[in-house]
Amino acid sequence: MNAFTYPADVDTDSAGTAGVSERPLLDVSGVTLQYKTRRHLVTATYRVDFQVFQAERYVLLGPSGCGKSSLLKAVGGFLAPVEGAIRLNGRTVTGPGPDRMMVFQEFDQLPPWKTVKQNVMFPLLASGKASRREAEEKALDCIARVNLSKFADVHPHMLSGGMKQRVAIARAMAMEPDILLMDEPFAALDALTRRKMQEELLQLWDDLRFTVLFVTHSIEEALVVGSRILVLSPHPGQVKAELNCDGYDHFAVGNPAFQDTAQRIHTMLFADEVETVKGLPS
């Protein structure tokens, strides 16, 4: 474990685009994330590299403690890397901004004092991206896309969990961000609603072709929702593998190919666990 040494060279820009002609939308290079608790300095991820291209559904997958949420927060600009850099469209991310909209796991992400429509309009107005009339038009359109038109004038406390998450997705989509950041958005939902939401998200993606960075700890969800998966190992998070998984949907779950990939990822994560357990006593 050499987690606490940082070489001086932070510039890892040249690693970027080899093999792919297009420039990556999001370029995460050599990112080490740390956060302080009262007693400890915890390293969440260690030198993580990955790139996300336009219209990809990029999934960060790993067990708890692999720093996947921290990575997403770093891309969101809420956490500054101690080493490495995060670039969006070539510009280094320095703080939170409306070009990267977050969808959180928690239901309390919607300001309760605003109706569904006002909630979707809020970021448009706060960022000065649209006039009141444009914002309203856009909000109603996005609310219709997530099938909540009937509830446009309702306050969030009247909605179910799944509906609240839909509002959060509509709110993020209305901003037309460069990249949509989703932090286990369906993890707090019941299994039936979760599946429905996954299908709806894929349908939306099919219509709009946005770019999404999606965090999950469920292998099945990663395979269904994602087009490419970054597998992370825990304590601290490091890149274990990057896999393609485009073309799997809910109907593919039983397929041998799907099961093979799921098994492969499971082995990766599981093998790692055995290693750390073996490593402990020494």
Added chain:
Amino acid sequence: MTGLSLAPQGRRVPPVRPEYERTVATTGPIGDVARPLSLWERIGNITALRRFAVLAAVALLWQIAATWQNNPLMFPTFTATITALWEAIWRENLLSMAWVSLSVLLKGYAIAVVLAVVLTSFAVSTRIGNDVLSTLTSMFNPLPAIALLPIAMLWFGLGAVSLTFVLVHAVLWPLALNTHAGFTSVSETLRMAGRNYGLTGIRYVVTMLIPAAFPAILTGLKVGWAFAWRTLIAAELVFGVSSGKGGLGWFIFQNRNELYIDKVFAGLVTVILIGLVVENVVFRWIETHTVRKWGMVR
């Protein structure tokens, strides 16, 4: 090999039963799914009516107790008090005296609210501001406002300024304390959402933190109001006239000196009535149009 010590014949197998599917009945045969409540149930649901019933019961108990005591000098009856109140309103300008008290109160209250907002905004945006607020509130919140009155009179003289000073002191600290507690209890997710919108500084405080902390702020406003009202009446009782005109406290004090006890009671009833109106009309209106509508309190 046997994990459990149950004998093989003790292992029960669930019975295999036939499957079936049904078509679900429509609401027709079930009857009304939603039924209007009965008249009594609906009347019972009117909060104002229930509260009024409590008031009426208190008045009735008062009347019975006072009649039984039969000592109008010490303890006038409810009806005698109401008569005195009626007379004081028309003959002695009780309402304008109440207004004198109220206007001083509102001035002090408004100044305190502005100061509290400034202080807590400072406290949430910087760490030193946080330390300043925490230390000041823990110093001054336990200090009764009325205890500052002698000093205030020494500094600002016998006038409205002294009163305003103690009022600001009475309101500022509990309000700042509650507002700050409200700000710090705003969920991390909501904070991140606000910053995600690109909100910073004062816009972030005004558009995210204040509404998100509004239940706590409202509690602070209510507590501050009660403290202010109490402090004001007490201050008027102690040194009476503010800016040349007497307030409610002065009215009570004077009538006690002249042993018009029914008028003393009328003054007290006025204090109570104003308190009731502010709590049940003003604050309740704010509550139903904000935190209740937003589902932040039940």
